[in-house]
Amino acid sequence: MNNNIVRLTGLSHRYGTSWAIRDINFEISEHGVLGLLGSNGAGKSTTMNIMCGVLNQTEGTVEVGGFTMQDNPIAAKKLIGFLPQNAPLYMELTVKEYLTQCAYLRLISKKDVPYAVDKAMAKCGVSHFKNRLISNLSGGYKQRVGIAQAIIHEPRLVVLDEPTNGLDPNQITEVRKLIKAIGEEKSVIFSSHILSEIQATCSHVKMVENGKMVFADSMDAFNNYIEPDSLVMSLQNPPPIAALENLDEVNSVEVISDTKFRIHFSGGPEICERLIYRGIEQDWKMREITLEKSSLDQIFAQLSNKSPKN
Numbered sequence: 001m002n003n004n005i006v007r008l009t010g011l012s013h014r015y016g017t018s019w020a021i022r023d024i025n026f027e028i029s030e031h032g033v034l035g036l037l038g039s040n041g042a043g044k045s046t047t048m049n050i051m052c053g054v055l056n057q058t059e060g061t062v063e064v065g066g067f068t069m070q071d072n073p074i075a076a077k078k079l080i081g082f083l084p085q086n087a088p089l090y091m092e093l094t095v096k097e098y099l100t101q102c103a104y105l106r107l108i109s110k111k112d113v114p115y116a117v118d119k120a121m122a123k124c125g126v127s128h129f130k131n132r133l134i135s136n137l138s139g140g141y142k143q144r145v146g147i148a149q150a151i152i153h154e155p156r157l158v159v160l161d162e163p164t165n166g167l168d169p170n171q172i173t174e175v176r177k178l179i180k181a182i183g184e185e186k187s188v189i190f191s192s193h194i195l196s197e198i199q200a201t202c203s204h205v206k207m208v209e210n211g212k213m214v215f216a217d218s219m220d221a222f223n224n225y226i227e228p229d230s231l232v233m234s235l236q237n238p239p240p241i242a243a244l245e246n247l248d249e250v251n252s253v254e255v256i257s258d259t260k261f262r263i264h265f266s267g268g269p270e271i272c273e274r275l276i277y278r279g280i281e282q283d284w285k286m287r288e289i290t291l292e293k294s295s296l297d298q299i300f301a302q303l304s305n306k307s308p309k310n
C-alpha cells in the first residue's frame with residue numbers, strides 16, 4: 001500500500017530549447033507545510049504547474065495518491081487544490097457566487113455545495129464578505145478567497161504558488177496563519193523566493209536553483225546550514241581594532257565607520273553574548289549588535305559547495 005500523497009520522479013521540463021527544471025525527485029507522505037524555496041526563475045512555478053497537471057512535463061512522472069497524472073488525471077486532480085501565482089478569481093462575482101462555481105467545477109454534488117462553500121469561507125475567514133464583489137476585496141482577502149477555492153473539495157494536497165506575494169506585512173501574517181492552519185489537516189506545499197517567509201511557515205523545505213533541487217530536509221537542518229557567520233556592532237567608545245581581532249572566535253574585523261564594525265566569526269551566534277559582556281566590562285558603549293542573515297544567493301553558493309541532496 002502506497003501512502004505517498006505526492007511523488008515526483010525524474011521531473012524535467014524544457015520550454016523550447018532551454019531546460020527550466022532538471023531531474024526533480026521528491027515525495028511527501030505526511031501532513032504539514034512544505035516550503036519550495038528558490039529565487040526568481042529557479043523553476044518553482046514550473047514544478048508546481050506540472051505537479052497540479054496544468055503543464056505537461058517533458059520527462060518524468062507525477063503521482064498523486066497513487067494515481068499518475070498522465071494516466072489518471074481526473075483522479076489525481078481530485079486530490080489536489082491549487083492556487084497558481086495569479087489567483088484565478090472572477091472579479092465580477094461575489095465571494096459566495098465564485099466559490100459556488102468552483103464547487104461545481106470540482107464536481108461536488110449539488111446538495112453538498114452550500115455546505116462546502118460555507119466551510120471553505122469559514123476556514124479562510126471570508127464568511128463576513130460572502131456577498132461582496134471580489135473586485136472590492138483587499139489583496140489579502142482576495143488571496144484568502146483564492147485559498148478557499150483551493151480547499152473547497154477537501155483535497156489531500158494543497159499547492160500554493162507564492163501566496164503572499166504583493167501583500168502588506170499584516171496581510172502576510174494573516175495568510176501565513178491560515179496556511180499553517182490548513183497544514184494541520186492537509187499536506188501543503190507553498191513556494192516563495194523569500195527565505196524568512198519559508199522559515200516562518202514551514203516544517204520542511206526544498207530548495208530549487210537553476211532548475212535543480214539543491215536541498216531537501218527539515219527547516220531545522222536548513223537553518224543549521226545557514227548559521228550566520230558575521231555580525232554588525234555599533235560602539236560609541238570602540239577599543240582598538242587589534243583588540244577586537246584578538247577576541248576568541250573572531251576571524252576578522254571590517255571597519256564600516258568610526259563607530260560601526262562588521263565582525264566575521266567562526267563558532268555559533270553565542271558570540272553575541274560574549275561581546276555584550278565584554279562591551280560592558282570595557283565600556284565600549286554598545287548601541288547595536290545584529291547578526292547578519294545570508295542572502296538566498298549566498299545560501300545557494302554554500303549549498304552548492306556541499307553535497308546536494310534530492
Ligand SMILES: Nc1ncnc2c1ncn2[C@@H]1O[C@H](COP(=O)(O)OP(=O)(O)OP(=O)(O)O)[C@@H](O)[C@H]1O
Pocket residue numbers: 015016019020038039040041042043044045046047085193
Ligand atoms: N512559458 C514559458 N516559456 C518560456 N520560458 C519559460 C516559461 N515559463 C517559465 N519559463 C522559464 O523557465 C524558468 C523557470 O521559470 P519558473 O516560472 O518556473 O520559475 P519560478 O521559480 O517560479 O520563478 P518566479 O518566482 O519568478 O515565478 C525561467 O528561466 C523562466 O524564464
